[in-house]
Amino acid sequence: NAGVMQNPRHLVRRRGQEARLRCSPMKGHSHVYWYRQLPEEGLKFMVYLQKENIIDESGMPKERFSAEFPKEGPSILRIQQVVRGDSAAYFCASSPSFQGDYEQYFGPGTRLTVT
Amino acid sequence: AQSVTQPDIHITVSEGASLELRCNYSYGATPYLFWYVQSPGQGLQLLLKYFSGDTLVQGIKGFEAEFKRSQSSFNLRKPSVHWSDAAEYFCAVGFPGGSQGNLIFGKGTKLSVKP
Numbered sequence: 001n002a003g004v005m006q007n008p009r010h011l012v013r014r015r016g017q018e019a020r021l022r023c024s025p026m027k028g029h030s031h032v033y034w035y036r037q038l039p040e041e042g043l044k045f046m047v048y049l050q051k052e053n054i055i056d057e058s059g060m061p062k063e064r065f066s067a068e069f070p071k072e073g074p075s076i077l078r079i080q081q082v083v084r085g086d087s088a089a090y091f092c093a094s095s096p097s098f099q100g101d102y103e104q105y106f107g108p109g110t111r112l113t114v115t
Numbered sequence: 116a117q118s119v120t121q122p123d124i125h126i127t128v129s130e131g132a133s134l135e136l137r138c139n140y141s142y143g144a145t146p147y148l149f150w151y152v153q154s155p156g157q158g159l160q161l162l163l164k165y166f167s168g169d170t171l172v173q174g175i176k177g178f179e180a181e182f183k184r185s186q187s188s189f190n191l192r193k194p195s196v197h198w199s200d201a202a203e204y205f206c207a208v209g210f211p212g213g214s215q216g217n218l219i220f221g222k223g224t225k226l227s228v229k230p
Binding site: 005006033035040042043044045048056058059081090103104105106107108109111 | 119121149151156158159161162166173205207217218219220221222223
């Protein structure tokens with residue numbers, strides 16, 4: 001049973017370009033979470049999605065960032081017009097359902113570098 | 116506001132020595148508690164979790180953690196550290212009744228192991 005898959009593992013973008021990060025949850029999982037890890041920091045929650053629904057986006061920056069989890073295919077975190085401050089590791093996690101226990105399984109992350 | 120504190124940024128122990136990593140949280144009730152480990156360039160692996168019941172929980176790789184309600188703490192312990200335990204350790208908390216699925220992470224403790 002494959003774990004949470006993220007691609008690409010490393011992504012380099014110039015300032016002003018768009019970054020698309022993909023996350024395939026574990027088989028049977030219908031909940032996806034995105035976190036951002038800045039250098040020397042812990043993970044910060046960004047957004048929580050179920051299929052075709054955004055449940056909680058309280059951690060998403062108001063501009064340039066968006067996320068989706070379509071009926072078919074992976075979840076996508078999209079960053080438009082990237083800036084140097086967007087350089088970070090972005091982690092996706094998944095869970096089978098919201099059972100109230102918050103247990104999440106993490107992918108290996110995408111390390112975004114903005115030059 | 117709810118928060119998680121890991122007071123030690125970096126700890127160095129000798130191989131074979133015991134280890135305790137500290138974690139404190141701020142919340143009015145009992146949260147869900149987790150410890151994750153992150154090796155360099157990797158994603159997060161769940162070591163153990165506490166939801167309710169016995170306050171001493173056993174995890175993988177010989178780790179254990181004890182929930183102390185009176186101290187709002189969930190410290191991670193290992194009786195004898197191995198060189199392969201060198202990594203970064205994150206305490207994470209879920210607050211029941213709060214944002215669904217939103218884990219709050221401490222800033223992490225980096226563990227170095229001396230031969």
